[in-house]
Amino acid sequence: MLAKNPDVRISLPVVCFVWQIAMIILFGVFVRYDEESDAHWSEHKREKNITSDIENEFYYRYPSFQDVHVMIFVGFGFLMTFLKRYSFGGVGFNFLIAAFGLQWALLMQGWFHALDPADGQIKIGIENIINADFCVAGCLIAYGALLGKVSPVQLMVLTLFGIPLFAVEEYIILHVLHVRDAGGSMVIHTFGAYYGLTISWILYRPKLDQSKRLNGSGYHSDVFAMIGTLFLWMFWPSFNSAISDHGDGQHRAAINTYLALASSVLTTFAISSLSAKRGKLDMVHIQNATLAGGVAMGTAAEFMITPYGSLIVGFCCGIISTFGYLVITVSRRIQDTCGVHNLHAMPGVLGAVVGAITAATASESVYGHEGLVNTFDFKGKYAERTPATQGGFQAAGLCVALAFGIVGGAIVGFILRLPVWGDPSDDNCFDDEVYWEVPEDEESIPPILEYNSHMVGKYADRM
């Protein structure tokens, strides 16, 4: 019945074992604690005249880190449980690739951003693990475009290549071009979305209609997905502020994001209702487009965009994103299961543009001299850069993100077309049965107690 063979019994364990062992070896060679997480910190503190333990970077960033962590695992994970029979795959494979990706990201980002020239080692602390979670987000966004159509081995390969692509792209944007992108409208969302969309385009399945019966939500799976939506929505202020500047930088980034998101919700409900018979709302829109404001504030969150500026950004993105779900089909060839084009690609690009404009129009009268220097880090070799120039570089950053997403996605897409990865056949997509032991439904339990040996066989060893 199946044209393809989705048996991953050898390939998945091999991939997991080999890559995890590689991580251990590479960590052994390269990764150590940084100054603030090393037991020598008490000496270091004295040398630097730091008077209190509360000055440890941990206390500035740990609460935000945990919020970001929840977004990665529960937010993205549960957002992808909306399909009626792919909830295990949605939350489970998200879990797998994020757990691999964050290790790989610590290495790749470390080589580019955190290498200690004194000993050639990567020194990690709280900021590195936040950045690793960010890096993983790029790959999880890409997964959204492919949900239900690929094997876990393909997802691991997507992550294996996605992380270094992200790290290089991020290095060029943030360090070479000296672009600001605190919440990653470009670096995370634009890159991740185009990476996934390009792969989806290359993995085009002309006969995907054969799985149409499962490519939809169920009542309870829609409620599960709302868990993902809400944790993403609520914690997005932490996402955009997690690595911005201490003090007013983090403070402002949180407030701006909070406002943009609120605004997105109203325009999403408006367009969703306007578009349907009798004004009925569509869960697809509510689960996704309400988040567009957070994506679009990724670049400008720490800027003085003003509270009403944030509202305007959210207003526009809620509209654009919902319209995306309603009408846009960029190409029939891109079978974008979660609609990442509408949630991440368009708002990400918009966010980059908003960021470029906001940067270009920044002034000392608004920021103060010190505030302008701090916010845009016009220090050292960038001391002479003007806001206008910065705006130009911000726009250049967007092009880099797009290029890495599309070119990287094309290369990885062709790799994933090789017939060795155990992906499901066209009539077997969106179905947990392919890669999971699925219990029979509780609904099928007869109310009169009756012995059913088959159903519980797999749990026998639990007792």
Add this chain to the structure above:
Amino acid sequence: MLAKNPDVRISLPVVCFVWQIAMIILFGVFVRYDEESDAHWSEHKREKNITSDIENEFYYRYPSFQDVHVMIFVGFGFLMTFLKRYSFGGVGFNFLIAAFGLQWALLMQGWFHALDPADGQIKIGIENIINADFCVAGCLIAYGALLGKVSPVQLMVLTLFGIPLFAVEEYIILHVLHVRDAGGSMVIHTFGAYYGLTISWILYRPKLDQSKRLNGSGYHSDVFAMIGTLFLWMFWPSFNSAISDHGDGQHRAAINTYLALASSVLTTFAISSLSAKRGKLDMVHIQNATLAGGVAMGTAAEFMITPYGSLIVGFCCGIISTFGYLVITVSRRIQDTCGVHNLHAMPGVLGAVVGAITAATASESVYGHEGLVNTFDFKGKYAERTPATQGGFQAAGLCVALAFGIVGGAIVGFILRLPVWGDPSDDNCFDDEVYWEVPEDEESIPPILEYNSHMVGKYADRM
């Protein structure tokens, strides 16, 4: 078949758009960053001899803010998913009105509490957004009384009026009467509950029995509701401590609330079991009455009520609230879907009384001179106020909350009776079908793969 026409295709989008645009304009005119979230903060810090970024208000309150945010969106939202076929409406409309309400609250509360006399503008920071979430909570409590019986447009109207009512009431209680109410037993719970109950009384549906078949829970919807219950329960210590005084104030408020909540759980289980045949527990009680201790600690949380005092408050509230679910029907005319009378009204009033007594009996021997002045803010023109007087004012605060809830609810209730809001007919309440595109159940998928074009039609544009 339907006597009423619940079509909101025009009204809902118009309301969302117009009000969101109004928010943008009003924010443009009135709202700016406060000192600690503005880019001038580094200058400000130097002027005030603040030595460390960690002194930014953000670090004192942001973790509590995020907990409160989770309570508003996941806590209240999922608590209202308990109905078997109204989970979309429970969590979805909660999302909509909270997102609108928090913007509107920033303005209304800002005009009353945060107006900068120098330039006539509202300066917002972390404390304002916590207060906006609090303000929204009042309207969400009111929604609980109306769950399943009103249209989203009516909920928006309820919020439009509820927020200013709250802001004025709060201003009178906290600023004119100089009452302490850190966690809002009066300001939030009493007001919100009576506001909702009065509206429900006015919107009385004599034939609501026609929707009886849907006015109950399902097995899975009860488990979803437990997500709401638990996030409310766990984060209530953050709710009651979020805006209390730095240092021992926040610390004590968290501990007192933690204890009162634990105590509520035991008496709730006790009464629930005692009241049923064979001692069977009722999920309605577990989902709601376990939270009563948190409501009742809202006023006294930051006081020196002592750990055992907190346990006693929780003990009583668990009993009272569960009894409420079992026996009290204040009036057949009040069709209180979620039982907000039992969860918010009674414990809120009790909390106000507990607060008044605790305040009246406060003494320098218990608080220390400095502690007493700080806790009750006996400074400036209140420097001469005694604890006994404070107790009297606390009691007066309760009356203000009740008056605003009941009178405000009456006015808004009559507005909501106008036949233009698209509310459901009596035989169509508690049903997501009215305002949502509801997917067919996953259970109806035949295990033998069969083409079903109808079911997935609405998702076609995703591919």
Add this chain to the structure above:
Amino acid sequence: MLAKNPDVRISLPVVCFVWQIAMIILFGVFVRYDEESDAHWSEHKREKNITSDIENEFYYRYPSFQDVHVMIFVGFGFLMTFLKRYSFGGVGFNFLIAAFGLQWALLMQGWFHALDPADGQIKIGIENIINADFCVAGCLIAYGALLGKVSPVQLMVLTLFGIPLFAVEEYIILHVLHVRDAGGSMVIHTFGAYYGLTISWILYRPKLDQSKRLNGSGYHSDVFAMIGTLFLWMFWPSFNSAISDHGDGQHRAAINTYLALASSVLTTFAISSLSAKRGKLDMVHIQNATLAGGVAMGTAAEFMITPYGSLIVGFCCGIISTFGYLVITVSRRIQDTCGVHNLHAMPGVLGAVVGAITAATASESVYGHEGLVNTFDFKGKYAERTPATQGGFQAAGLCVALAFGIVGGAIVGFILRLPVWGDPSDDNCFDDEVYWEVPEDEESIPPILEYNSHMVGKYADRM
């Protein structure tokens, strides 16, 4: 039909009331606020020359406390919803015994660790409530072994005895032996697991097969359980760092745990896939074994185990734990519903061994002199202890935990065999119907609206 009588209508309310009243009396006699949560703090602060409110212990630990709190109530609670018809009991009884246990733990741990010699009272603050949550975790782990087979009254008894056993064991391990165990591999996991397994062994039900039809998961209950898994997984870094040393201690504990958990995920997926036909993954493994890395890092989390050391620990534990679910049946007599032997017992013991080795091999060259003294608290009468000796004491600590778990479990097991506790009969286990009012399924609602008075009878008083 039932051999036993699971009616708890008298016993459960009596237990809840009497014990809660006892708590109130004991708190009244013994429990007061500590220096940092008392209103005298502002004076205390001045005396000690503390310059800022941010130095209050609250700000060092409150975010971690809330994460731990989520693990206890949502993490453990939802992890136990996996059974198809015991979700109410899983999350509900977890709620009950945790709420009782944390009060009892504040007293028991207080008498051993926090008694103020000046006035014979227990002074509580944020660290005490974190420790109370930890203490409760021991009993919740034990519950996991008994899930579905005991009555709520038995669980209350299990907790009544479990908390003092924990407190004494903890006192011996941490204070008498001066062992380090920040995240409780020994104190919490080893003790809790063997306590529960021994009780389960004594409560052996030879005819448990009669409930086999319900001893398995359902599709949605498996997704609910993933909520528990993920919140445990994400917040485990907070669990292991919540009470470790300020500054680098907390920082390092969080990073080590983060890495170990990531590594566990990959080996869990690998073994799960390797063991099944066509490589299909089993949700039982993903829900549980992915957490083993966190358990095993409980002792060594704050040590300089190095990032790759953490990865190795997680690597091994993912394998061992998954194998446990696949093949190990320690004894047919131990009917371990949740597999706590695989998730807590084995990784806990391994964690203790890892901790002992890491401690024994600690050196000044790695930690610095000051770092070594701080990390192992080689101060006062322990100033002369060497790392090697410390390693020996760590191993001794493991023996204490095992002894308390097994002996305590045996005693409590025999108490729980008394025929007075209302436990379910063998053919009635794993069934919420026994102790809960269970709503009929929403699926049974006829799509054509039809009056169904029976179903909603219990909700009538809500209106």
